[in-house]
Amino acid sequence: MSITVAVDVRSVSKIFGAGTGQEVTALDDVSVSIAQNEFFTLLGPSGCGKTTLLRLIAGFEHATHGSILLEGAEISALPPFQRPVNTVFQNYALFPHMSVSQNIGFGLEMQGRTKDEVADTVGAMLSLVKMENLKDRQIDQISGGQQQRVALARALAPRPKVLLLDEPLSALDLKLRKEMQVELKRLQHETGITFIFVTHDQEEALTMSDRVAVMNEGRILQVGAPHEIYNRPNDRFVADFIGDTNFISAEIIERDGNEIRMRLPSGIEIMIPAPPDLPQSGEITLAIRPEQARIASDGDAASIQGSLTDEIYIGTDTQYYIDIGTTSPFVVRVQNANGETQRIPTGTSVGISVDAKTIQILRD
Amino acid sequence: MVTNSRPFSIKRMPGFSLLALACFFALYMPLAPLVFYSFNAGNNIALWEGLSLRWYVAAWENDLVQSAAIRSVVVAVIASVVATSLATMAALGTTRTRPYRGQTSIYAMVNQPLMVPEIVTAVALLILFALIKESTGYHGYAYLVSAHTAFCIPFAYLPIRARLEGMDRVLEAAAADLYATPWRTFTKVTLPLLLPGILAGAMLAFVISLDDVVITEFVKSAGQDTLPTYMLGQLRRTITPEINAISTVLLGVSVVMVAIIFFLSRKKT
Numbered sequence: 001m002s003i004t005v006a007v008d009v010r011s012v013s014k015i016f017g018a019g020t021g022q023e024v025t026a027l028d029d030v031s032v033s034i035a036q037n038e039f040f041t042l043l044g045p046s047g048c049g050k051t052t053l054l055r056l057i058a059g060f061e062h063a064t065h066g067s068i069l070l071e072g073a074e075i076s077a078l079p080p081f082q083r084p085v086n087t088v089f090q091n092y093a094l095f096p097h098m099s100v101s102q103n104i105g106f107g108l109e110m111q112g113r114t115k116d117e118v119a120d121t122v123g124a125m126l127s128l129v130k131m132e133n134l135k136d137r138q139i140d141q142i143s144g145g146q147q148q149r150v151a152l153a154r155a156l157a158p159r160p161k162v163l164l165l166d167e168p169l170s171a172l173d174l175k176l177r178k179e180m181q182v183e184l185k186r187l188q189h190e191t192g193i194t195f196i197f198v199t200h201d202q203e204e205a206l207t208m209s210d211r212v213a214v215m216n217e218g219r220i221l222q223v224g225a226p227h228e229i230y231n232r233p234n235d236r237f238v239a240d241f242i243g244d245t246n247f248i249s250a251e252i253i254e255r256d257g258n259e260i261r262m263r264l265p266s267g268i269e270i271m272i273p274a275p276p277d278l279p280q281s282g283e284i285t286l287a288i289r290p291e292q293a294r295i296a297s298d299g300d301a302a303s304i305q306g307s308l309t310d311e312i313y314i315g316t317d318t319q320y321y322i323d324i325g326t327t328s329p330f331v332v333r334v335q336n337a338n339g340e341t342q343r344i345p346t347g348t349s350v351g352i353s354v355d356a357k358t359i360q361i362l363r364d
Numbered sequence: 365m366v367t368n369s370r371p372f373s374i375k376r377m378p379g380f381s382l383l384a385l386a387c388f389f390a391l392y393m394p395l396a397p398l399v400f401y402s403f404n405a406g407n408n409i410a411l412w413e414g415l416s417l418r419w420y421v422a423a424w425e426n427d428l429v430q431s432a433a434i435r436s437v438v439v440a441v442i443a444s445v446v447a448t449s450l451a452t453m454a455a456l457g458t459t460r461t462r463p464y465r466g467q468t469s470i471y472a473m474v475n476q477p478l479m480v481p482e483i484v485t486a487v488a489l490l491i492l493f494a495l496i497k498e499s500t501g502y503h504g505y506a507y508l509v510s511a512h513t514a515f516c517i518p519f520a521y522l523p524i525r526a527r528l529e530g531m532d533r534v535l536e537a538a539a540a541d542l543y544a545t546p547w548r549t550f551t552k553v554t555l556p557l558l559l560p561g562i563l564a565g566a567m568l569a570f571v572i573s574l575d576d577v578v579i580t581e582f583v584k585s586a587g588q589d590t591l592p593t594y595m596l597g598q599l600r601r602t603i604t605p606e607i608n609a610i611s612t613v614l615l616g617v618s619v620v621m622v623a624i625i626f627f628l629s630r631k632k633t
Contacts, residue, residue, distance in 0.1 A: 058541060059540075059541075060537055060540075060541075079540070080537070080540040080541050081540045081541070081542075081543045081544055081545055081546075081549075082543075085541075086541055086542065087538070087541045089534055089537075089538060091532075091534065093532065093534040093535050093537070093538040094538075095535060095538070095539075095553060096535075096557070097556045097557055106539070106542050106544075106552075107542035107543055110539075110542055110543035110544045110545075110548060110552075111543050154542070155541075155542075158542065158543065
């Protein structure tokens with residue numbers, strides 16, 4: 001089965017206030033293809049342009065340059081009500097003068113479906129989001145979590161080609177948010193609709209998505225499956241934004257086949273696999289995840305030497321902070337496997353050993 | 365250090381209750397004798413001769429009062445309906461459009477009747493309408509109705525605009541997202557949510573039109589007395605408690621309308 005493209009964003013730029021002398025570039029030449037039936041997440045800090053991109057796909061904003069294709073057809077010029085795309089808004093935007101059922105049926109009615117069709121679909125949607133017994137309630141008579149479900153049902157009812165979700169879980173408390181994450185995954189599987197999900201919560205993005213696009217300052221920095229984004233960040237911002245990362249600078253000495261020899265600030269030289277387009281000399285930044293480094297025991301070859309400044313117990317793990325002569329300490333995270341922690345007195349000189357395969361070279 | 369743990373409340377300021385009572389007394393005390401003497405059995409508005417509804421009956425049976433009252437209501441209904449429609453469009457035009465140059469001055473211009481002294485408007489209309497009457501020979505009700513419509517617009521506009529500004533724009537975006545054309549978005553979402561504001565505006569406009577004296581007095585042609593101008597005319601002759609009875613009924617109508625406006629503007633959705 002060939003994977004067909006649901007949404008194709010081609011070289012899209014969005015400049016607010018164009019021509020006023022106070023231009024703000026919200027999106028800067030963004031291109032991305034989102035496959036059908038994919039759970040795709042736009043991840044980034046506030047102001048990175050992720051919501052603007054969503055609003056462009058919905059039709060609430062129009063691109064300054066570039067085009068947006070939905071299943072191969074250009075939709076850039078269409079108003080929102082002519083796009084087979086529905087949105088779940090951040091604060092749900094349910095109609096306060098309508099009941100739960102009327103809200104869910106609104107899109108269907110506007111599409112001109114018959115009364116029977118509307119009633120059938122609303123019934124199916126109510127059971128899909130498990131809200132059958134609240135169908136006649138007014139919106140102000142149901143809880144935030146229930147409103148969330150109604151908003152989802154309302155957006156799914158017309159069977160859009162793509163469902164856009166604008167930080168829909170941000171108003172919920174932690175426990176409910178976790179429940180809804182699972183719920184959203186289930187809904188996406190059951191309906192088979194392409195989901196484009198916007199969030200600033202990296203954990204949410206990694207948990208739910210098939211693929212994630214990490215955005216910053218109006219650009220997409222990296223697109224990939226959660227494990228690729230986490231294990232192989234290609235950009236300092238991506239490595240920093242997702243999970244915890246140690247950054248250390250290194251000097252390139254020479255290339256040796258597929259590997260490259262580098263000198264760490266400690267003077268120790270290491271060989272790591274490197275992409276072919278890497279420069280032959282100069283400074284470079286390496287990213288090492290705290291859980292992929294170890295405190296070297298006597299037999300290990302230590303890559304980095306330092307002295308322990310702090311040890312913090314965080315339940316499942318223990319974090320060791322090691323001064324290696326850089327501005328911020330190097331962090332090593334060790335799982336507390338047997339419910340015991342490895343106690344090391346502060347000030348002790350320790351070696352850090354890192355598997356060369358887990359070291360990521362960043363271009364910045 | 366001892367601090368007052370309770371939040372600041374103006375109710376605990378010394379003399380608050382007394383001042384509040386004094387204000388309410390000043391507001392409502394003058395109305396008491398008016399209402400009281402409307403039930404007088406005698407002919408005098410300041411000499412009590414026993415309880416009676418005779419002046420209410422007299423007012424009810426007075427043909428001039430009847431026709432003036434009907435005229436007042438008809439003018440007020442037409443003026444408030446037209447003014448509210450125009451005010452709704454003005455409110456949409458000043459809140460549901462992209463910001464444009466001169467938006468603030470349009471806001472000020474819509475509210476002009478609130479700022480220009482009423483007597484100035486009255487004299488201006490008198491002169492303008494005299495010119496039109498001269499050249500067309502038309503002496504009908506259009507003058508009165510259009511004048512009332514004009515000064516009612518800001519009173520209808522303000523509550524409608526306030527309601528529109530308090531309404532989340534994302535609801536209209538949601539309707540558009542769910543395949544509603546701009547017109548259906550307006551009729552299915554904007555208008556139903558705006559309705560309490562529109563009703564409040566219409567009722568305020570109705571009360572303002574019903575109570576108007578100055579402009580009506582200057583604009584009306586012969587035989588076009590409204591209830592307030594009829595009463596004004598009566599005051600120049602002998603005063604009987606009939607005036608008190610009519611005033612009390614007008615007061616009652618106004619109080620009921622204001623109460624309805626209050627409950628409408630409190631309504632959340």
